Each structure stands twice: as C-alpha cells, then as structure tokens.
Amino acid sequence: MPELPEVETTVRGLARYLDGERLTRVELRRADLRRPFPADLVQALTGATVTGLGRRAKYGLIHTDRGRTMVFHLGMSGRWRIEPDELGAHDHLVLETGSGHRLALCDPRRFGSVDLVDQALLDQWPTFAALGPEPIGDALDTVHLLAALGGRSAAIKTMLLDQRIIAGLGNIYVCEALFRAGIDPRKAAGKVSGPALARLVPAIKGVIAEAIEAGGSTLRDYAQPDGELGYFSKRFDVYDREGQPCTRCAAPIKRITQGGRSTWFCAKCQK
DNA sequence: CACGATACCTGTAAGC
DNA sequence: TGCTTACAGGTATCGT
Numbered sequence: 321m322p323e324l325p326e327v328e329t330t331v332r333g334l335a336r337y338l339d340g341e342r343l344t345r346v347e348l349r350r351a352d353l354r355r356p357f358p359a360d361l362v363q364a365l366t367g368a369t370v371t372g373l374g375r376r377a378k379y380g381l382i383h384t385d386r387g388r389t390m391v392f393h394l395g396m397s398g399r400w401r402i403e404p405d406e407l408g409a410h411d412h413l414v415l416e417t418g419s420g421h422r423l424a425l426c427d428p429r430r431f432g433s434v435d436l437v438d439q440a441l442l443d444q445w446p447t448f449a450a451l452g453p454e455p456i457g458d459a460l461d462t463v464h465l466l467a468a469l470g471g472r473s474a475a476i477k478t479m480l481l482d483q484r485i486i487a488g489l490g491n492i493y494v495c496e497a498l499f500r501a502g503i504d505p506r507k508a509a510g511k512v513s514g515p516a517l518a519r520l521v522p523a524i525k526g527v528i529a530e531a532i533e534a535g536g537s538t539l540r541d542y543a544q545p546d547g548e549l550g551y552f553s554k555r556f557d558v559y560d561r562e563g564q565p566c567t568r569c570a571a572p573i574k575r576i577t578q579g580g581r582s583t584w585f586c587a588k589c590q591k
Numbered sequence: 592c593a594c595g596a597t598a599c600c601t602g603t604a605a606g607c
Numbered sequence: 608t609g610c611t612t613a614c615a616g617g618t619a620t621c622g623t
Contacts (some may be wrong), residue, residue, distance in 0.1 A: 395600095397615085420593080429599085431617060474594060490616055581617095582614080
C-alpha cells in the first residue's frame with residue numbers, strides 16, 4: 321500500500337482527528353508488528369496531548385506534549401482506520417481521543433512498525449540518520465544523484481529503492497519516474513548519464529507531487545472506515561501494466577524481476 | 592564495502 | 608470446488 325504519497329495523505333488525514341487532541345485511551349491488541357511495540361508505549365501515550373503530526377520518508381510522526389514522538393511505518397499493508405464500526409483481527413493499536421474519535425492501526429501482514437523517539441533527537445535517531453534526502457524539496461538535486469550513484473554497479477532501479485540514496489521512493493514511483501526520465505531500469509547506476517540524471521530529478525519530484533495531490537483530493541474518503549486511502553488513482557504509465565501498450569509509443573510494457581521485485585518499463589522509450 | 596538473496600507475514604488471484 | 612503457487616505498495620539481515 322503505502323509509499324511516500326500515501327503516508328503523506330495518511331498523516332494529513334490523521335491530523336484532523338489527532339492534532340491538539342488528548343489521547344484518553346491507548347490499547348495494544350498484540351505485542352508486536354515486525355518488532356515488538358515499545359514496552360512503555362501505552363504508558364507514554366495515555367493522557368498525552370498530540371502537538372502535531374509529520375512525515376519523514378515513509379514514516380509517519382505523531383508528536384506529543386511529553387517530548388516524545390510516536391513514529392509509525394505502514395509496511396506493505398498498513399493503514400489507519402478512522403472510527404471503525406468494530407475492531408478486527410488486524411487492528412493492532414487503537415487510539416481514542418478526548419473528542420471521542422477512535423483510530424485503529426490496521427496491518428494484516430505486520431511488516432509495519434511503531435517506535436517512540438525523543439522529539440529533540442529525531443534527526444539523530446539511527447533509522448532517520450541513515451536516510452537520504454526527501455524526494456520533494458530542494459535537498460534532492462542532480463549533484464546529489466551524481467555523487468550518490470557515481471561508480472555504483474547495481475541497477476539504477478535497485479539503487480533508487482535504497483532509502484539511503486533517496487528517502488521515500490518505493491516500487492511504484494521508481495518505475496514511474498524512470499519511465500518519465502526515459503532511463504532503462506537495468507542500467508548500472510554509475511553509468512546513467514548526467515543529462516539522464518538531470519531528467520530524473522524532475523521526474524521524481526513530479527510523480528511524487530502528483531500522487532500527493534491525488535491523495536489529497538480524495539482525503540474525504542479517508543474518514544470512511546473501510547475506504548481506500550486515496551492512492552494515486554491516475555492511471556500509471558508502466559506500473560502493473562505488463563503487456564499493455566506504452567502510453568508514449570504503444571510498444572508492450574515489459575515486466576522483469578530485479579532484487580526480487582517486479583519492474584515494469586518500456587524497452588523502446590527507456591534506454 | 593557493495594551487492595544479491597532471503598526472511599518476515601497474510602491475503603488474494605491465478606492456475607491446475 | 609479445492610488445492611497449490613505466485614505475487615503484493617517495505618525493510619533488515621545474512622552470505623558472498
């Protein structure tokens with residue numbers, strides 16, 4: 321489910337129910353996701369007031385007035401359910417607010433995670449310290465990509481999924497960005513030309529920004545307990561389109577496996 | 592160190 | 608219909 325745009329949409333949606341709210345009840349319904357929940361999670365959050373929400377890469381941030389931030393990752397299948405009619409087997413963490421809202425972190429595959437981090441130390445938190453620049457904003461530019469990818473022999477597709485190179489790109493948007501930039505996903509990262517990397521930067525920023533915008537435009541769906549989160553509903557150019565015609569040249573889109581994951585691309589448009 | 596393979600876990604869809 | 612297999616939006620870790 322969630323790549324950066326979906327996490328951003330999720331955080332914006334959660335803010336409407338959590339920002340400024342006191343957490344009156346915190347319930348853990350199992351001991352772990354990918355890792356155990358923090359031992360003091362319930363104690364740390366119960367009675368705390370949410371002072372703001374944020375996002376770093378694919379991590380969502382819920383800041384509290386106790387100086388601690390709940391950091392959540394949605395993994396492959398995670399989402400927050402708003403005002404669920406009833407809780408199911410995959411609703412692992414439940415928050416209730418002073419205004420009477422109830423939110424449940426639902427994650428069937430349990431690849432997600434929840435951590436508690438001192439807000440003042442967030443940037444130094446090892447997980448965050450290792451991340452590359454955000455794909456949107458000024459931090460990502462051609463100079464950074466030239467430096468980060470220079471001399472690397474792994475495929476550009478695989479490198480772009482590495483959160484140390486760029487923080488927040490996932491399989492969908494890497495495939496889409498490489499298509500927009502006209503870059504063969506199989507090409508060694510260090511052999512992608514400067515002009516191609518210069519095309520890649522706006523391709524990445526564009527596809528991410530459009531996806532966030534699309535998510536934001538369907539934010540009202542967020543309030544529906546079983547509603548989808550408003551994923552990039554626009555038709556993808558290549559993702560999950562094996563055998564279908566390229567939107568630019570009509571050649572059939574190909575699917576290959578790289579690093580154990582599917583890559584879709586147009587062999588004619590991407591060199 | 593760089594890189595590829597594998598593990599984690601459940602649901603869904605396709606194939607036989 | 609029922610069983611088996613492949614695959615899914617991510618990340619950490621283990622070999623080589």
